[in-house]
Amino acid sequence: MRTLIVTEFMTLDGIVDSPGGGDHPRAGWTFTEVPFVEEAYEIKGREQAEAGAMLMGRVTYDEFAPVWPGMTEEFAGYNAMPKYVVSSTLTDPEWHDTTVLRSLDEVAELKRGEGAPIIVHASATLAKGLAAAGLVDRYHLLVFPVVLGEGKRLFDGHEQGSLKLVEHEAYANGVVKNVFDVVR
Template identity: 75%
Template sequence: MRSIIVTEFISLDGVIDSPGGGTHARAGWTFTEVPFVAEAYEIKGREQTEAGAMLMGRVSYVDFAPVWPTMAEFAEYNAMPKYVVSTTLVEEPEWNNTSIIRSLDDVAALRQGDGGPIIVHGSATLAQGLAAADLVDRYHLLVFPLLLGSGKRLFADAESSGRLALVEHEAYSNGVIKAVYDVVR
């Protein structure tokens, strides 16, 4: 069985909205409000080389598809199978090796296959749905020393429950903290 890993840039108050750009009032907060320290992003490179597939929601797909294929630093992601979970996306994906799946049942079936971990970037609604369906195995969080106050959150207040086990952590000079948690079942 393949594991599903949700990876997020997250503020101290749980917001994951628009970390690199987007519609949030403070969009790009990971780059504009916290000094860049290269070693804090080591986990991002590791994720790309270890993942066997990428899973995203429609909004993240629409944001990533025009940009990521042109970026050399995402070569592994561009080559690997990518799955968009959407009931509304009707056109065929233009991003290389991308398929549309329609439900969390389809995600559960994908998880039963062979291959490396399935990595989930962004996609707050999808991440919450995966967690509610007990499909998340691990969280990779880069916690930024910011309070954003509002925006999409990783854990929906009423639906969040469960226990996590810290399996890796590190603090960096810019105040970012890497926290890797396994879901305890």
């Protein structure tokens, strides 16, 4: 069985909305409000090297698909690997090697297969659904010393269960890496 990893940039108050750009009034907060410290992003390179597939929701696909294929140096691994989009409306994905999944049951089937981990980028709504269905095995959270007060949250207070901290590190810019395994 494959490991399903949700990876997020998160504010101190739990917001995952628009970290690099988007609709939030303070969109891009990871770049505009916290100094860049290269080592804080080490986990992002590791994720790309270790993942065997990328899973995303429709909104994330719509944001990534026009940009990531042209970033051949930064995202060569992601561009080469199979990509899956959970969507009831997407019919003809243009990003190379992208398959549309219509339900979480199809995600569960994908997860039951053999292979390297499946990485879930952004996609807060999808991540909540995956968690509720018991499909998430691990969380990679880069927590930024920013408070937004409102926006999309990864956890909204209805979750149940425990997480085990398996890796953590704090960086000079105040970002904290937290890697949690889901306890079953």
